[in-house]
Amino acid sequence: MLEVLLIILSIFLICFVSFIYVLKHERRTLWAGMTFTASLFTFALLIFISLMDLTDIYSKNHPWLISVFLLILLSILAFIAGTILVLIGMFIYNGIKIILKEGNHWTNYLSLGLGILFILVLFIYPNFGHFYINDWVTYVYIFILLTTLYFIYIMIMYTFTAWINLVNPKNPHLDYVVVLGAGLLHGDQVSPLLAARINRGIEIMKENPGSKLIMSGGQGGNETIPEGVAMAKYAEKLGISKDKIIIENKSKTTYENIMFSHKLMGPNSKFCLVTNSYHVYRALVLAKNQGLKCIGYGAKTKWYFTLNAFIREFIAYVVITKRLQITIVGIIFVLCSIAAVFDNLIL
Known part of the structure; x- marks a missing residue:
């Protein structure tokens, strides 16, 4: 031992x-x-x-120590099972709530759909899918199960990594605070979600004397002014002087937010990205892909919206790394296919 x-x-x-x-x-x-x-x-x-x-x-x-040890073991197993059930319940509950509050858009079904998928793969099929061991459908299920477990694992790793990147214990002095834009209300008004980002950016700017805000966001199809302009006006109403604000008004995506904002900075500048907490990690990955060093800060978001938005961000991360994900899923498919063929040849 x-x-x-x-x-x-x-x-x-x-x-x-x-x-x-x-x-x-x-x-x-x-x-x-x-x-x-x-x-x-x-x-x-x-x-x-x-x-x-x-x-x-x-x-x-x-001898009572054996009972204590078994109790600890059972408690751990119960905690793991309970955590899985709670997570599935959260996916379904938040999915229903966001559909009721945010409307009937396909992205609002992500949380609910994921919860239902977990129930189908982990509980319904194992109990009611009575197929013969050599049936091809069994191997289709095994492929779906292994793929699902792989993405659950990647999602867990993504979640932990995202949390780690929200913590900035020892920060260098920042020269710029880049606030990433979001859609405007009525074409020219800052939304509550965007306002939370700006407020957080102002807090960080005040913690770094001499730093400047970069309000980053171009003009969308249904917007009458660029997001960066609307964000600057909002910050000025909160008492931030114009000389503390730089407007970036050309970007259409998060990738462009970062790229165009960086071009407005001085050489060797230290900066951070400010967005909603669920969006921080993907923004940092996009900055990393551009060879830029920076840290990220998250703004508060309505709790019922966070889980669905986080799933959307995870899907976007999978898209960013699609070559790797396709390769791994392809390997799983090939292994399952070989096992199915080998099993049927023997029988």
């Missing part, structure tokens, strides 16, 4: 050191989430095996 403990301790130290390395060098990759969760998992495994070892040593004189 001592040898096992030493092996797991070594793995934990490797994972933890890797996590610290990623934090210091480039935390805008999924390696941040992967090394963090690997550190948590191996640490929990270390504690679990230590408890097993202690229980084995002292159970002869203290």
Whole structure:
């Protein structure tokens, strides 16, 4: 048992050191989430095996320790099962709520659809899909299950990485605070969502004396003025002087927000991106793809909107990394196809 403990301790130290390395060098990759969760998992495994070892040593004189250990194990399993059920419930509840509040748009069905998919794949088919072991449909289900589990894993890593990138404990002094635009109300009015971004940007600017705000956003098809102009007017009403504001009014996408805003900065400038919390990580990935170093800050968003928006952001991230995702799903498909052919040939 001592040898096992030493092996797991070594793995934990490797994972933890890797996590610290990623934090210091480039935390805008999924390696941040992967090394963090690997550190948590191996640490929990270390504690679990230590408890097993202690229980084995002292159970002869203290038989009640076995009951305590089993209780801890059952509690962990119950927590995992409960977490899965709660997450599915949140997906469905938030999905219904956002449809009722935000309207009948296809993007508002993402949360509800994901919750239903999890129920179908994880619960309904295993209990009611009575197919023979050599039936091709079984392998179709296995392919769907493995693909679903893969994307659940990637989503978990994405979530942890996104949280990590919202925390900025030791920040360099910022020269610019880039506030990313969003759609305007009635063609020229800042929406509550966009106002939250601007308010957060003003807070950060005040924490960095001498810094300037860059209001970034072009003019959409149903807008009468560029978003950057409307954002600047909103900030001026809050008492921010014009000389503290730079307007970027050409961008149409988040990628262009970052690219055009960076062109307005001085050389070797340090800057941050301000957007809603669910959007920060994808914005940072787009900045990384342009070779730009920056940090991100999140503005508050209505809680019922956040989960659906986060799923939309995750899908957008999958699109950004589509070559990698297609490759991995393709590998899963090939392996399932080989297994199905091999199984049918034997039978």
